[in-house]
Amino acid sequence: MARAASSSLYARRRRRNSAMMGLGYLATLFGLGWLVLILSVLLWQGFSGLSLKVFTEMTPPPGSDGGLLNPIVGSLIMTVLAIAIGTPIGLMAGTYMAEYGRYAKLTSIVRFINDILLSAPSIVIGLFVYEVMVAPMGHFSGLAGAVALAIIVIPVVVRTTEDMLLLVPNTLREAAAALGLPRAYIVRRIAYRAARAGIITGVLLAIARISGETAPLLFTALNNQFWSTNLNAPMPSLPAVIFQFALSPYSDWQQLAWTGALLITVAVLALSIIARALSSSSKSS
Amino acid sequence: MTDIALRDEMVSAAEPPSRAAVLKRLRLVDAVFHALTRSAAMAVLVLLGGVIVALISGSLLAFEKFGFGFVTTEVWNPVTEQFGAVAPIYGTLVTSIIAMLIAVPVGLMIALFLTELCPPLLRRPIGIAIELLAGIPSIIYGIWGLFVFAPFVQQYVQPPLIDAFGNVPILSSLFAGPPYGIGMLTAGLILAIMVLPFITSISRDVFDAVPPVLKEAAYGMGCTTWEVFRNVVLPYTRVGVIGGVMLGLGRALGETMAVTFVIGNAHRVSASLLAPSTTISASIANEFTEAVGDLYTSSLIALGLILFIITFIVLAAARYLLMRIERRIG
Numbered sequence: 001m002a003r004a005a006s007s008s009l010y011a012r013r014r015r016r017n018s019a020m021m022g023l024g025y026l027a028t029l030f031g032l033g034w035l036v037l038i039l040s041v042l043l044w045q046g047f048s049g050l051s052l053k054v055f056t057e058m059t060p061p062p063g064s065d066g067g068l069l070n071p072i073v074g075s076l077i078m079t080v081l082a083i084a085i086g087t088p089i090g091l092m093a094g095t096y097m098a099e100y101g102r103y104a105k106l107t108s109i110v111r112f113i114n115d116i117l118l119s120a121p122s123i124v125i126g127l128f129v130y131e132v133m134v135a136p137m138g139h140f141s142g143l144a145g146a147v148a149l150a151i152i153v154i155p156v157v158v159r160t161t162e163d164m165l166l167l168v169p170n171t172l173r174e175a176a177a178a179l180g181l182p183r184a185y186i187v188r189r190i191a192y193r194a195a196r197a198g199i200i201t202g203v204l205l206a207i208a209r210i211s212g213e214t215a216p217l218l219f220t221a222l223n224n225q226f227w228s229t230n231l232n233a234p235m236p237s238l239p240a241v242i243f244q245f246a247l248s249p250y251s252d253w254q255q256l257a258w259t260g261a262l263l264i265t266v267a268v269l270a271l272s273i274i275a276r277a278l279s280s281s282s283k284s285s
Numbered sequence: 286m287t288d289i290a291l292r293d294e295m296v297s298a299a300e301p302p303s304r305a306a307v308l309k310r311l312r313l314v315d316a317v318f319h320a321l322t323r324s325a326a327m328a329v330l331v332l333l334g335g336v337i338v339a340l341i342s343g344s345l346l347a348f349e350k351f352g353f354g355f356v357t358t359e360v361w362n363p364v365t366e367q368f369g370a371v372a373p374i375y376g377t378l379v380t381s382i383i384a385m386l387i388a389v390p391v392g393l394m395i396a397l398f399l400t401e402l403c404p405p406l407l408r409r410p411i412g413i414a415i416e417l418l419a420g421i422p423s424i425i426y427g428i429w430g431l432f433v434f435a436p437f438v439q440q441y442v443q444p445p446l447i448d449a450f451g452n453v454p455i456l457s458s459l460f461a462g463p464p465y466g467i468g469m470l471t472a473g474l475i476l477a478i479m480v481l482p483f484i485t486s487i488s489r490d491v492f493d494a495v496p497p498v499l500k501e502a503a504y505g506m507g508c509t510t511w512e513v514f515r516n517v518v519l520p521y522t523r524v525g526v527i528g529g530v531m532l533g534l535g536r537a538l539g540e541t542m543a544v545t546f547v548i549g550n551a552h553r554v555s556a557s558l559l560a561p562s563t564t565i566s567a568s569i570a571n572e573f574t575e576a577v578g579d580l581y582t583s584s585l586i587a588l589g590l591i592l593f594i595i596t597f598i599v600l601a602a603a604r605y606l607l608m609r610i611e612r613r614i615g
Contacts, residue, residue: 017509017510024394027394031395035418092325109330110329112601113333120539125336127589128336184314212422214423215423219573
């Protein structure tokens with residue numbers, strides 16, 4: 001009797017276990033399924049509109065042929081500028097946290113705030129830049145867009161720089177210090193060099209992060225239907241054009257939006273895969 | 286090597302540098318570098334302070350006009366300049382709750398699969414694939430949601446839901462109205478896909494950090510994999526898992542583009558999940574550039590301030606919990 005009860009209990013536990021494990025498999029298939037679905041639709045829709053024209057012609061008025069040259073260039077300009085502004089600040093802040101102020105109170109506060117900035121809603125960053133740059137200047141501008149993106153770059157770079165510098169063995173620093181090298185030189189000649197791959201990974205991740213950002217650009221760089229490299233004027237960007245074209249009723253605009261979406265996704269995924277390869281190769285060596 | 290040494294010698298032969306001068310220069314460089322890095326670290330704090338100050342000063346006008354009533358009024362009428370934040374706040378919370386209800390169990394199960402069931406060879410590729418979901422920009426989710434997912438939901442998900450729950454008391458009001466395709470349910474589902482990778486990757490990391498001895502002891506007593514997970518792994522990593530969930534919630538609350546495409550931008554509070562609605566971020570994205578008049582702009586910035594406060598609290602709680610578990614792990 002007791003034996004039968006215990007074996008039925010055992011069977012129930014086993015049934016329960018296999019049901020839950022089945023759910024585990026299902027959940028994973030569910031997650032991977034979305035990735036496959038999204039990417040395949042994107043490839044299908046994007047490739048059908050991909051041609052040389054996309055890279056050589058301006059955004060068209062509805063009903064005529066055109067490409068995405070001006071938003072591509074606009075996105076490139078703002079991304080480069082944002083990296084140029086954001087990287088040095090992020091790198092310096094990360095350096096302070098890992099090198100000079102490793103045990104300082106300031107460091108733990110900055111780390112906490114930085115982590116919050118890292119996942120703060122990007123639309124709020126857009127509002128901030130609107131308030132401090134666009135409203136006082138009186139007009140939207142590519143420069144404001146680049147600054148908004150730079151503010152998103154900073155926390156990413158701070159985080160990876162600090163993490164990577166903390167991985168550098170202290171014995172390296174001590175050896176250099178024993179030779180009489182001042183702190184600033186130890187950081188730049190020894191620590192940066194040892195952590196180089198990781199720091200570059202951080203910058204790549206930051207580029208990947210901002211190249212798809214739309215919300216902070218909507219009311220800083222706005223958008224522009226025409227060719228513009230003037231940083232003081234509204235500047236087109238791929239995400240903003242996708243937003244505008246996808247919501248339009250014109251099918252040729254919607255097609256261009258899909259093609260633009262494909263371009264962004266390919267760029268972002270390529271960047272994150274390169275970054276991952278870089279960081280895993282530097283960890284193993 | 287010898288070249289450099291020779292050149293140095295020639296220079297020093299011309300003008301022997303005093304040891305004190307060199308030391309002074311090195312000290313100066315060090316002090317400058319120290320000050321530079323320190324001020325960059327301060328800049329991060331100033332940035333956050335600046336965001337808060339700018340949002341508060343921008344929203345002052347709206348709060349002066351409407352007072353606390355801003356967060357308790359539903360009306361949003363640009364023509365009569367009456368603005369209330371209830372509808373966007375409601376939409377933000379409802380879509381995020383839908384997202385978390387789906388993403389938390391699924392994310393935890395994927396993390397369970399990755400740590401306990403997956404063949405070691407596949408662990409890395411599957412983990413990376415799930416994380417790629419997090420790498421896809423939100424505008425891509427938006428355009429995909431608008432053209433592919435919303436029509437699918439309209440045709441195959443919403444009608445069965447309406448049929449199934451149409452006559453059940455309370456639930457019927459949740460699934461009332463025609464199937465538009467766009468609306469809170471669709472937005473919540475897309476948010477669920479977007480926050481899934483955050484929950485998965487953090488839970489996987491904390492599950493991995495459980496000391497093997499604990500699990501082995503449980504297995505040694507004859508526990509099944511599920512029982513080990515439920516009674517050993519989950520209780521041990523509870524704080525970290527909650528931190529990961531909060532982090533995902535922070536993302537869901539502030540997500541803009543994906544939601545803007547599929548929410549329908551209607552400023553009203555409706556019980557039905559199928560109804561078009563709006564969220565804080567979608568309202569700002571849709572209306573900010575078209576806002577005429579200082580009061581309209583200021584009201585939208587006030588919405589931004591509310592969103593920032595909500596996400597700040599959620600994210601701060603998440604980081605606090607994750608910091609606690611990091612300290613414990615090591």
